[in-house]
Amino acid sequence: MWFMRQAGRSLPEYRAVRERATLVEITHSPELAAEVTLQPVRRHGVDAAILFSDIVTPLEAIGVDVEIRAGVGPVVATPVRSARDLRQLREFEPAVDAPWLGETVRLVCSELSVPLIGFAGGPFTLASYLVEGGPSKTQARAKALMLSDPATWRALLERLADIAVASLTAQVQAGAQAVQVFDSWIGSLSARQYTMHVLPVVRRLFDGLAALGVPRIYFGLGTSHLLEPIGSIGADAVGLDWRVPLDEGRMRLPAEVALQGNLDPVALLATHQVLDAEVAEVLTRAPDRGYVFNLGHGVPADADPGLLTHVVELVHAHHGHRQGLTP
Ligand code: CP3
Numbered sequence: 001m002w003f004m005r006q007a008g009r010s011l012p013e014y015r016a017v018r019e020r021a022t023l024v025e026i027t028h029s030p031e032l033a034a035e036v037t038l039q040p041v042r043r044h045g046v047d048a049a050i051l052f053s054d055i056v057t058p059l060e061a062i063g064v065d066v067e068i069r070a071g072v073g074p075v076v077a078t079p080v081r082s083a084r085d086l087r088q089l090r091e092f093e094p095a096v097d098a099p100w101l102g103e104t105v106r107l108v109c110s111e112l113s114v115p116l117i118g119f120a121g122g123p124f125t126l127a128s129y130l131v132e133g134g135p136s137k138t139q140a141r142a143k144a145l146m147l148s149d150p151a152t153w154r155a156l157l158e159r160l161a162d163i164a165v166a167s168l169t170a171q172v173q174a175g176a177q178a179v180q181v182f183d184s185w186i187g188s189l190s191a192r193q194y195t196m197h198v199l200p201v202v203r204r205l206f207d208g209l210a211a212l213g214v215p216r217i218y219f220g221l222g223t224s225h226l227l228e229p230i231g232s233i234g235a236d237a238v239g240l241d242w243r244v245p246l247d248e249g250r251m252r253l254p255a256e257v258a259l260q261g262n263l264d265p266v267a268l269l270a271t272h273q274v275l276d277a278e279v280a281e282v283l284t285r286a287p288d289r290g291y292v293f294n295l296g297h298g299v300p301a302d303a304d305p306g307l308l309t310h311v312v313e314l315v316h317a318h319h320g321h322r323q324g325l326t327p
Helices: 012-020 023-028 030-044 057-061 084-088 099-111 123-132 140-148 150-173 184-188 191-197 199-210 224-230 246-252 265-269 272-285 305-322
Strands: 066-069 073-076 116-121 178-182 216-219 237-239 258-263 291-295
Touching: 012 023, 012 030, 023 030, 023 099, 030 099, 030 305, 057 150, 073 123, 084 150, 099 116, 099 150, 116 123, 116 150, 123 140, 123 150, 123 184, 123 199, 140 150, 140 191, 150 178, 150 191, 150 199, 178 199, 191 199, 191 224, 199 216, 224 246, 246 258, 246 272, 258 272, 265 272, 265 305, 272 305
Parallel strands: 116 178, 178 216, 216 237, 237 258, 258 291
Antiparallel strands: 066 073
């Protein structure tokens, strides 16, 4: 088990580092990035670390003018709206463009006793920031480009998939033992749109990672209507949000695909009693094998870290019980 966004603002020790350095400064400093990657492992005893970085970090490394604005999210100075604008997106060579990436992973792995998960942004989600110029609730401009200029759209997504493959390959070569692709915003697409305009590129991304030999996880938010197409991208595991019960997800995804999820992060803002019941409900519906406990989305910034540690204890107690390790 681990938590998406387990490193970050819910932890006072992260906020202390953030007082001295910006998010970009942290990601560019192997010492600081390693420190904040390790913080949730030390505090909560989760079973995996996730590299501290952001989905837009590789874009910034190849010169895209992108800024992560507090309380807003990534903002892109020159949005991508035409074939000409694709020139901003050159090939990503991690060893040259982002030497800190491999160095951070090596430093983290030298201090970790649990696996490190590497990650990258999914092609639709990164394209949405690039086309919109910033966060958007509907991804309307991105979807309009997708429908009106499918060739430019496809070229954009393919470049983003290649950037993700380059980044994830560098992370695995430096020691990451699993990878997750965050394609958070795909839920705004219909099944037909996803299948026609996104899925072939996601499949290419996962094919490009196959030779690395590590588990590959795919996560999107609000994907109840997309589970069948997602079942064919070639991922080893699929992360579900709280909208789909895990037992339903189990029936709708191929048997060889593991599941990850799906406690509603809002449960962390409720009472202890409610939280315990919500965790129990997730565990009741979880498959016996091929399962990773997680939230259905990231840890809320105002979550009580003590409650997160409590969730880790509950899940570990349940797991030990099922394996017959505790009386
Ligand atoms: O612990 C971890 O999970 C690793 C760190 C991580 C961050 N971003 C650090 C971060 C990960 C995995 C991400 C992924 C990410 N970034 C996603 C996909 C996951 C998801 O939430 O759906 C997305 C969509 C982004 C884009 C992004 N970056 C947003 C929307 C924000 C929030 C802006 C805000 O202030 O509300 C960021 C900034 C960001 N990335 C923060 C952290 C810890 C918070 C900003 C800070 O500390 O200044």
